[in-house]
Amino acid sequence: MADESIQVRLPDGSAIETPRGSSAADIAAGIGPGLARAALAAVVDDEVVDLARPVSPGAEVRILTSRDDDALPVLRHSAAHVLATAVRELRPGAGIGFGPSIEDGFYYDFEVDEPFTPEDLEAFEVRMREVVAADFPFERRRISKEEGRELFADDPLKLERLEEMADDEVITVYEDGPFLDLCRGPHVPSTGGVKHFKLLSTAGAYWRGDENRQMLQRIYGTAFFSRKALDEHLERLAEARRRDHRVLGRELDLFSIQEEVGSGFILWHPNGGLVRHTVEEFLKTTLLEHGYELVYSPHVAREELYRISGHLEVFSEDMFPPMADEGNRFRMKPMNCPHHFMIYRSRSRSYRDLPLRYAELGTCYRYERTGTLHGMLRVRSFTQDDAHIFVREDQISDEYHRLLGLVAYLLDVFGYQFEVALSTRPEKAIGDPAVYDAAVRTLAAVLEERGQDYEVDEGGGAFYGPKVDILLVDALGRKWQGPTFQLDFLMPERFGLDYVGSDNQRHNVVVIHRTMLGSMERFIGGLVEHYAGAFPVWLAPEQVRVLPVSEVWSESARELVDLLRAKGARAQLDDQDTLGYRIREAEVKKVPYMGVVGKREAEAGTVAVRRRGAGRKQVVMEREAFAGQVAEDIRSRARW
């Protein structure tokens, strides 16, 4: 009777009958031959599994095809196995580590005597195509721990992983042709499913991410369901390389890093200086409008300050070593907060004074390990858009509303999309867990009141308080760590930051550490990549380049430059070389506006305006009108 068949549910809510012991593949075939051909894996009760897995009665089954986003990790994981299959054939002695799918592809770690070369990668790709052509099925098998010890006797890395597994844990291996791997799966049905892939790079990687353990050789690659998707991805990678802020930084003469000055120390050239000045001026003006007060603090302080803050204890690895003078030891400041706390406690505060918002473009110094330094994005000296907001507990909610409102405004000006994450209490949190959790609820309520979508980073909060993090999404869809609004219940204790309440009693304030733009270095480095060096008019170091057709018209062109400057635009005259050369030069330097002045324009008092990237589509305008348009672009912070 019912033993013969079972029912499973489908995503559309319907149910179908299928013989007991049916696999997901059988169910796909039962739905239709097209789906059976396209099926790659299945989601059974929210778990992604192989097509060949039998389905239990009453399960909810969704068949995955190349059109499902959650099939991509399965494909990439299988691609990693195909890679390992090829590597094992060409380098029989290679030990195998882990080979997962990752955000944009996959990797596999190998233990080899000789590191891989680019030629090796090509050879592996060729071999991988043979493995794909052979269309080996991925066969899953449950094994016992004892069996595993035999199978992986020659694979110490796999053995190590195996031994960590609990005795009652389900242990599975996957076999594709000649290759056997300890693996949880799932996989596409056969190696023939891995058609469009590319090996990208090799790198050293610590076994299990532990720098005290041996270094393996990692091969990165990516895989897609279609040639088109693969090509688009490779094109995005190429575009990201073209936008590299270090390359654009040199081409546009924005900044440099020089050996004699030291790695991690940015020299801002005049062009980069103008961009930074413009950002800083905009930021400071905005902050003053939003109830912040500007403070300044020195770059060096007595070590005592960082003893109070606790930095000496938990952060000294990242601090420059001390400077000594007659018994006093001084440190370059790694953060601005202690200084701001000292300003707060320089006098007694009333509940009527709160909230207080101290903002500083504060320059900090951190002794980052050399290997982590990267252009402007990771440096040893940086100027943070930092602020510390002192509030009463009952003001937390209102203040987070303001923070979220301000951040949305700022990021919109720079054309960033963003995502929001809320980090909750970790295991090692200090103080009363109830206070921490109440704060988390307050922050969550603010986000919900604003209709703001957010992720929850469970246990991702600092030990001293929860936070809201903002992730920037740039023009290329890449995500950057952005603004962060961190609650702090600890520092008020350490520094004795209190206020006198309406009850005439002392209460601790709550501190909010917040940054909107992060550091000037990282933010502007990021902006360079976001805009591919083509800054919108208001940010462009040079906004208009005026080009007389020949030097005969230089005087008339000079008058235009003066007019533009009088309207507040950054304009330059360029009357050297041929016109074609100068136009090319202005395009290459990504100047937003070119104004060409020849006989016709000089006599008519006009200018031929050419916009960056618009080619010959130029417009002849009255000079006043042009200057007005540029000024309006600047005033309105136009997006182009």
Next chain:
RNA sequence: GCUCUGGUAGCUCAGGGGUAGAGCGCUUCCUUGGUAAGGAAGAGGUCCCGGGUUCAAAUCCCGGCCAGAGCUCCA
């Protein structure tokens, strides 16, 4: 910090045991230009540093420094 790769003109790079190369940039001269490179001449080098091998090292070997890609770590 670790692994790999690299370091030759201001920049991008070729070369490679026996006189140091190209393009761009720079300087000067000619050209006075109508929309993405007009022409010519010239200057410019500790071939990263130190040691070794060699009759001879920019080139091969060893060590160091610096940079890049990752790992780890983070604004």
